[in-house]
Amino acid sequence: MTVEINKTLVRRLFEEVYNQRNYAVADELIAANYISHSGSDTEVFGPEGIKKTAALQHAAFPDLQTTIEDLIAEGDKVVVRGTDRGTFRGGFMNYAPTGRSFTITWIDIFRIENGKLVEAWLEIDTDKFRQEIGLSAPR
Numbered sequence: 001m002t003v004e005i006n007k008t009l010v011r012r013l014f015e016e017v018y019n020q021r022n023y024a025v026a027d028e029l030i031a032a033n034y035i036s037h038s039g040s041d042t043e044v045f046g047p048e049g050i051k052k053t054a055a056l057q058h059a060a061f062p063d064l065q066t067t068i069e070d071l072i073a074e075g076d077k078v079v080v081r082g083t084d085r086g087t088f089r090g091g092f093m094n095y096a097p098t099g100r101s102f103t104i105t106w107i108d109i110f111r112i113e114n115g116k117l118v119e120a121w122l123e124i125d126t127d128k129f130r131q132e133i134g135l136s137a138p139r
Contacts, residue, residue: 003073006112010078013050013117014066021058023051031116038122060097061086069105078110088133098134 009029016025030047038044044053057064064086072079087101106124110117 001076001112001115003075003078005115006076006078006110007071007073009112009115009117010080010110011068011071014068014080014082017050017054018057018064018066021054023054026050026054029117031113031118034116034118034120036120036122038124044120056092060088060090060092062089063087076112078112080108080110082106082108095135100132100134102129102132104129104132 012025013029016022017029026047030050032046034044034046034049036044036049044050064084067083067085068080069083070079070081083103083105085101085103088098090097104124106122108123109121111119
């Protein structure tokens with residue numbers, strides 16, 4: 001696979017699965033053995049994990065939109081620097097919605113194998129995110 005094809009795979013994940021909410025596309029892009037290491041308490045496995053995670057995020061943040069700021073690729077890896085914007089309008093991780101909006105930047109590194117995403121490492125400032133949406137303690 002070329003780096004341009006790899007970049008297209010990652011771009012489709014954010015544009016089609018997250019922004020357009022076309023969860024079925026995850027079956028085309030994500031390998032069955034996919035794992036995302038987020039540094040939080042949850043790890044995402046396979047295409048079903050991506051679909052579930054995206055649906056949960058959209059339920060909590062119905063206006064969620066992702067913007068890809070940078071997309072850099074070399075070999076079997078693609079690095080994304082992105083920005084998410086949304087409003088906390090639904091329950092999320094045992095927290096009641098606050099109605100507060102947020103803008104958060106993050107970096108995700110994806111590894112591609114045989115034309116599918118197989119692994120990812122997400123770096124995000126969860127403390128800043130929680131502060132922006134007004135979380136102090138679980139309900």
